[in-house]
Amino acid sequence: MQASRKWNAHWIRPEEDKPEKNTYYLFRKDFAVTDRAESYTLYITADTRYRVYINGCVIGYGPPLCVSHYHYYDEHQIKLRQGVNCIAVEVYHLGVAPDSVCGLLCEIASETGRSLVSSDAEWKVTRSEAWRQDTHYFRMSMYAPFQEHFDARRIPDGWMTPGFSDQSWAGSRIIKGQWEDRPPAVLPWGHLVPRDIPFMLETPRLARSVMRVEESIDLLNRMRSEDLSISLSVPGQPLHHATVEKPDQLLRTTGHTVVQCSTDHLDRSFDGVYYPSIVLDFGKSINAFLELEISGEAGGMIDIGYAERLINGHFNNTIEGMYADRYVMREGRQRFRPSTWKSFRYVKIMFRSCVAPVLVHRVQASVTEYPYEDRGEFHSNDSTLNQVFEICRYTLRLCSNDSIMDTPWREQAQFVGDVAAVTLGGIYSCFGDIKLPAKFLKQSAANQLPVGLLPSVTNSANNPMVHPDYSLWWVHALWNHYLYTGEAEWIHRYYPHTLKILQYYMAYIGEHQLLENIPHMTFIDWANVDRRGVCAPHNAIFYGVSACIEKMAVLKGDAHTQAQLQQIRGGIKKNFSRMFFSEERGCYADAWVDGSLSPITSEQTNMAAIYWELCDHMEPSHVADRILGSDPLRHTEAQPFFTMITLRALNKIGRGAQALELIRSRWGRRMVDKGATSTFEEWGLNGSWRTGVFSNVMRTQSHAWSAFPAEFLIRSVAGFEIVEPGCSTVRIAPMESSFNYNIAIPIPQGRVSIKRENGTTQVSAPDNVTIQ
Incomplete structure (x- = not known):
């Protein structure tokens, strides 16, 4: 320390x-x-x-x-x-x-x-007094929940x-x-x-295109003047009264655009004022400070709205993510940069009270991002896999700033489960960075609650949620960080935190030697998984993570905890299939509730049972076929988050080709084919079946927990496994495939490279790394 x-x-x-x-x-x-x-x-x-x-x-x-x-x-x-x-x-x-x-x-x-x-x-x-205090508050945001109203005068x-x-x-x-x-x-x-991390890089970026130039009648929003998103979301009409000259100049660094509200009302016979607005498309989601350089008269107002997507082709940010800024001009040439960055693809710039012409010299996004280096690579002659890899890697970048976020568009929250289960593995694989993962592990540990669990969000105190399985994923991430870096200090320092998490779980091991009736909200996945009673996927995750704790106990020489874990893991292994396997379904039910099996069968439960080797009643391949075969049982499909376990499980039982096909069908057809430039929160954007009933809740288009294929296409296709902590000895077992590929895996000593072409594989590594 x-x-x-x-x-x-x-x-x-x-x-x-x-x-x-x-x-x-x-x-x-x-x-x-x-x-x-x-x-x-x-x-x-x-x-x-x-x-x-x-x-x-x-x-x-x-x-x-x-x-x-x-x-x-x-x-x-x-x-x-x-x-x-x-x-x-x-x-x-x-x-x-x-x-x-x-x-x-x-x-x-x-x-x-x-x-x-x-x-x-x-x-x-x-x-x-330049900033208005009573502006609209969007409670879901951790970083910038208030709209910013700034008066330069x-x-x-x-x-x-x-x-x-x-x-x-x-x-x-x-x-x-x-x-x-x-x-x-x-x-x-x-x-x-x-x-303990670098400062963010800022790079200038211009908009790719002008999506809309329009005008709207200017009506004062007296009852909710604090919320700019209402006026920004009013659909406009073609220009008739207001002025926008040379809007394409906003796509360049030279020249200027002239903008002016209508002035017909000054003759006292025309009814109303029309304000002009411009919608810009930056090509894909970015995290940036939108910077304006303008000339105009004092008192003119410029409202700026930010959106990740358009709704029915129109700008609308009233539904969710009401991010907006207002700038009131002083006299002359001036610049405006908001105090916080926003995440957006589309920007709507609305000019109000601009009776005199406004010269817009420059509109520029100053993109802020963590200074990763693209050390990990995946290239193949399979275009779908290449595109999936690119949107996953870009999403990892997008969700990395001075914290690792679930999504920069909505919460900007460092959700422990999201980061620990998916994002960190992608960061190691794509960038080889250890500083930002280290900050996450330390910052999360510093927030441990007296009960032993970690809060779900660890970069802010504004979110009180606690998901117990998120704490398990943190333990899993801690062990993986030690394996990757070889720095035993991580285990020595945070082993006490791990024991507190273990002690929390031990209190809920029941008469069946399985976890039951855990009171905090179990997450598992955003899907219709039965979490009641004795929950199968929760037990599977605990079983898998407790193996990591047992290895920590060996490293620490803690024979007592090691013996406890052997007994606990033995009980789960012995009773998992007895409790959850359904002979009628030929696979595992989600839970045991009030003396009977849950009617819900999920991909989450069955793939977890396969991955953590809990299948006793039947061969794992038969269980996989009941869920993902040609004639599958009706079940709950895994969302992008938990599909990481599905892909790992398939690869573990020798079905790597099926895992790749799943990537093509889910990320390829459901995201890439729909024009995605980053990964979606769930398979759908306009609603969710997460509770078993369709809910039309808008989902994000920039969610790092959906970026697992980046890690899979690098590590799993290469068959990469860390044998000795610190990557001094690694195992490489390249996947046989019908396509050619080049992979680079960053490790502390440099990069391991794998090239497969026409059935022949070449592997190279730094001299101080042993390949098995």
């Missing part, structure tokens, strides 16, 4: 006793520099986010999304000039977490560690530069802890953690 740095700074806050949610504060401090040092280090964090400037220039923003008791801080290398300098910080206070406190912690130190300036009571602060001119007159601003209040002489040890920020 990295030691905490010795701070000279104090946590500071505004004078307000209880800052309101969704508020922005401006902190600043002028200070003198007398030496000629080349560079300095800026240490900074805030609750909830900061954007920091030195002498008017943006230095960065952060910190990574986190909970207060495990709070990250950032380090920026900066340059200062001799004489007076200014540090200025926008602090955004989200304010929806139960223990949330608005605060800033900041220090600039020289190369020798000497503190030049640090946050204290002498810093000036004011609550900014109300930001103090020059507040980020030296010499600004801040005499009317209040002084900051030091947040005092139990030990006032030991800054910054104050609650709720009980543990400060240095940023």
